[in-house]
Amino acid sequence: MTKNIVIKFGGSLLFSEGGTINYKKITEFCDLIKNDKNYDSIVIVCGGGKIARQYIKAIREFTENEILCDMIGIDISRINSRLIVANMKEFAYPQVPESFEELSKAIITSKIVVMGGLQPGQSTTSVAIQVAEFLKAARLIILTDVDGIYDKDPKVFDDAKLLRELNYDSLQKIILEMSEDTQAAAGEYRIFDAVSLQILKRSNVVVSIISGSNLDQFKKLWNNEKVNVGTTITK
Numbered sequence: 001m002t003k004n005i006v007i008k009f010g011g012s013l014l015f016s017e018g019g020t021i022n023y024k025k026i027t028e029f030c031d032l033i034k035n036d037k038n039y040d041s042i043v044i045v046c047g048g049g050k051i052a053r054q055y056i057k058a059i060r061e062f063t064e065n066e067i068l069c070d071m072i073g074i075d076i077s078r079i080n081s082r083l084i085v086a087n088m089k090e091f092a093y094p095q096v097p098e099s100f101e102e103l104s105k106a107i108i109t110s111k112i113v114v115m116g117g118l119q120p121g122q123s124t125t126s127v128a129i130q131v132a133e134f135l136k137a138a139r140l141i142i143l144t145d146v147d148g149i150y151d152k153d154p155k156v157f158d159d160a161k162l163l164r165e166l167n168y169d170s171l172q173k174i175i176l177e178m179s180e181d182t183q184a185a186a187g188e189y190r191i192f193d194a195v196s197l198q199i200l201k202r203s204n205v206v207v208s209i210i211s212g213s214n215l216d217q218f219k220k221l222w223n224n225e226k227v228n229v230g231t232t233i234t235k
């Protein structure tokens with residue numbers, strides 16, 4: 001049985017507060033992954049981050065076409081992926097797959113594969129779950145800018161509680177309670193959007209959502225240390 005893993009590297013981690021590219025974080029992350037001997041396949045799905053949101057905002061000013069907004073988000077996530085590919089050098093597959101066919105070809109080379117979005121109407125979290133399902137990955141790790149999933153929005157409510165363990169049904173309840181009209185707009189897909197939930201429900205993937213603000217938690221998880229970090233979602 002092959003052992004595969006998918007990591008979503010949230011776009012928020014690629015850029016520092018001022019909007020400059022966070023070279024240090026990218027290098028630290030790539031150095032951790034590069035020399036791995038535990039997995040047969042590693043796929044990194046890169047988000048769009050601030051730059052994608054800036055482009056989406058501008059496009060929305062010019063046209064009310066959400067598909068165009070999504071398309072630019074996808075393009076930026078692919079450009080962001082190139083940063084990781086460049087850092088990984090010969091450890092990474094040199095092209096960014098734009099479909100599952102391309103991913104299949106990339107995977108058989110045993111290189112680390114880095115990709116961004118695939119089609120409009122979803123987020124890179126949806127892509128990460130699709131890839132995890134496709135590869136029957138043992139786990140999907142989502143690295144983002146919050147500590148995990150909370151019972152309510154931690155940016156709005158001081159008393160929001162971090163949920164350590166969730167099953168698919170309880171996650172669905174939280175998403176429905178939290179969802180607003182903006183949930184499905186380009187650039188606004190939340191940490192876990194409705195499309196992602198639907199794919200997750202049929203996939204059986206175990207998902208860990210952890211903060212990538214500093215990579216200590218990720219390091220422990222990556223090294224298989226028994227740690228209680230972030231939120232773990234199981235069936």
Ligand code: UTP
Pocket residue numbers: 009010011012046047048049050052069070071072073074077116117118119120121122123124125126127144185186187188189190191
């Ligand atoms: P994300 O919103 O998923 O990137 O993709 P992100 O910045 O990493 O998100 P967070 O901060 O970690 O949650 C950027 C945008 O690209 C479009 C969407 O508009 C999305 O908001 N996109 C991405 C698609 O339309 N389809 C995809 O498959 C992926």
